[in-house]
Amino acid sequence: MTTDDGAVELVLDRERHHALIRIRREGQGNRLTRAMARQFVAHLDTVDADDDIKVAVVEGAGAHLSSGWDPREAWEQYVDAPGGAVKKHPSQRARLIALDDAWWGRNGLYNRLLHCRKVTITKAVGECYETGLYLTLCSDLVVAHENARFAVPRWRNVGVDGDLSLLVATVGLKRTKELMYAGTAWDARTALRYGLVDGVHADPDEEVGRLVEMCASIMRDGIVTEKYAVFASLAKMGVDHAFAAATVVGASLSNIHFQPDEYNFLADQRGHGTAAALERSRRHLE
Amino acid sequence: MIDVKVADWVGTVQVPDFAALTRYDAAFAWELRDTVVALADDSEVKVIVLRADGGDFAPDVPDASPPADRSATWRRVFAGAKGLYQSLAFCKKVVVTEVDGACRGAGSALVLCSDLTVAAETSSFGSPFMTTPEANFVLAALTMRLNRAKAWAVTGDVLDAVRAEEVGLVNQVVPGTALRAEVDALAARVTAMPLDGVTMSKMLLQAVLDAHGVGRDFDLATHYAARRRRAEETEAGPR
Numbered sequence: 406m407t408t409d410d411g412a413v414e415l416v417l418d419r420e421r422h423h424a425l426i427r428i429r430r431e432g433q434g435n436r437l438t439r440a441m442a443r444q445f446v447a448h449l450d451t452v453d454a455d456d457d458i459k460v461a462v463v464e465g466a467g468a469h470l471s472s473g474w475d476p477r478e479a480w481e482q483y484v485d486a487p488g489g490a491v492k493k494h495p496s497q498r499a500r501l502i503a504l505d506d507a508w509w510g511r512n513g514l515y516n517r518l519l520h521c522r523k524v525t526i527t528k529a530v531g532e533c534y535e536t537g538l539y540l541t542l543c544s545d546l547v548v549a550h551e552n553a554r555f556a557v558p559r560w561r562n563v564g565v566d567g568d569l570s571l572l573v574a575t576v577g578l579k580r581t582k583e584l585m586y587a588g589t590a591w592d593a594r595t596a597l598r599y600g601l602v603d604g605v606h607a608d609p610d611e612e613v614g615r616l617v618e619m620c621a622s623i624m625r626d627g628i629v630t631e632k633y634a635v636f637a638s639l640a641k642m643g644v645d646h647a648f649a650a651a652t653v654v655g656a657s658l659s660n661i662h663f664q665p666d667e668y669n670f671l672a673d674q675r676g677h678g679t680a681a682a683l684e685r686s687r688r689h690l691e
Numbered sequence: 692m693i694d695v696k697v698a699d700w701v702g703t704v705q706v707p708d709f710a711a712l713t714r715y716d717a718a719f720a721w722e723l724r725d726t727v728v729a730l731a732d733d734s735e736v737k738v739i740v741l742r743a744d745g746g747d748f749a750p751d752v753p754d755a756s757p758p759a760d761r762s763a764t765w766r767r768v769f770a771g772a773k774g775l776y777q778s779l780a781f782c783k784k785v786v787v788t789e790v791d792g793a794c795r796g797a798g799s800a801l802v803l804c805s806d807l808t809v810a811a812e813t814s815s816f817g818s819p820f821m822t823t824p825e826a827n828f829v830l831a832a833l834t835m836r837l838n839r840a841k842a843w844a845v846t847g848d849v850l851d852a853v854r855a856e857e858v859g860l861v862n863q864v865v866p867g868t869a870l871r872a873e874v875d876a877l878a879a880r881v882t883a884m885p886l887d888g889v890t891m892s893k894m895l896l897q898a899v900l901d902a903h904g905v906g907r908d909f910d911l912a913t914h915y916a917a918r919r920r921r922a923e924e925t926e927a928g929p930r
Contacts, residue, residue: 564888643902661887
């Protein structure tokens with residue numbers, strides 16, 4: 406895998422009881438591909454299976470946690486799914502399977518991170534867009550750098566295709582709707598005020614280190630017991646239901662019709678390339 | 692009484708104020724409900740703005756109370772699945788409330804049912820739960836968090852605009868002179884989303900609201916109204 410393709414690396418420090426999961430695709434704003442999502446999930450499996458690990462830290466290499474999923478795969482992911490290449494346009498089942506497998510399903514990235522049995526700490530730096538936002542929402546603790554920004558610019562292009570239950574539970578209903586409809590980006594201080602992050606720091610590494618040390622001092626049984634109590638609450642909150650709804654609506658939104666004056670990201674990407682389309686579609690966040 | 696304008700994907704509904712809803716003016720409420728439903732079905736509309744041009748969004752109505760008989764009309768117009776509040780809460784388009792001055796009773800119920808709220812610095816928000824049994828407490832809890840919603844409902848405290856923003860009841864607080872322009876700018880931002888995307892996003896949200904019991908809480912309005920009536924009769928003593 407080349408650097409441009411990206412990778413997610415895992416570093417285990419059994420002596421200090423912690424793991425580091427680092428997204429490495431600096432040249433592309435750490436935008437995640439499906440292959441990277443699968444790697445991420447495999448690392449979570451390793452972390453969960455290792456009794457010496459109590460805490461997992463999630464971070465992005467370089468300036469951003471993650472500025473989203475890779476839009477070059479926006480169409481490809483459906484074509485590659487079972488039943489996706491049977492006809493000219495991917496079938497509805499292929500779209501559902503693709504979104505479920507990589508992102509929202511039982512073994513998708515978000516569900517898997519949310520249900521990690523160890524304490525998860527995300528270091529939110531720079532652009533925490535789309536995938537970056539959901540890594541934030543699915544973690545137990547979030548330490549933000551002063552320059553962190555949170556948004557889902559893709560929603561402005563197609564509509565809302567992500568889970569809303571965690572967002573509503575974390576920041577409240579009207580603020581969720583602000584992110585959904587108004588094309589808003591929240592800076593780190595706003596995110597702190599809304600409850601999306603637990604702290605804002607000029608040097609987040611220091612705070613992450615402090616939290617890792619603190620969590621690593623907790624007995625293993627205590628951590629896993631508390632995590633299962635959280636899983637029970639998540640089930641009661643209907644998070645599984647909301648993730649399934651996100652899959653269904655996301656698959657439908659991959660098939661929408663645009664009105665004559667509406668911006669079509671995929672058409673822009675085909676005509677002008679991914680970088681130009683991303684720049685144009687995110688200009689409102691500046 | 693209800694002025695409607697559609698331009699650039701935005702349907703603007705303008706009235707003198709919304710206090711008629713607190714007074715249980717069924718004709719006004721039904722006309723407003725029909726207007727909202729028509730705009731929701733309009734393929735030229737992505738956003739519905741509720742605006743009062745009389746100074747106060749919904750001034751206080753002393754001694755307001757739901758109809759004594761909790762009639763079929765009251766259920767149809769206010770409390771029922773096809774009534775005003777549920778038409779707003781489960782609307783297929785994005786609903787924005789523009790709040791200036793006093794927002795009391797049904798006005799606050801409208802704010803809870805709307806998606807986005809922009810408020811003038813001088814605005815204030817009374818709890819709707821004392822006067823308006825159709826007000827949805829689950830929406831309040833999801834919006835403000837449970838502890839704050841309980842305190843608002845129990846104490847009946849009036850929240851000033853800054854506090855309303857702090858607790859998440861409103862999205863933006865702006866100077867009164869800038870209110871209309873800010874609402875128009877917000878509505879314009881929402882229209883950047885494709886029409887299909889707006890409707891499907893609202894459907895996704897409805898699934899989450901359903902899972903949290905918002906619909907069930909609307910169903911309980913009849914019971915809340917009956918309880919309120921009994922409390923009033925007890926207060927008044929034997930006739």
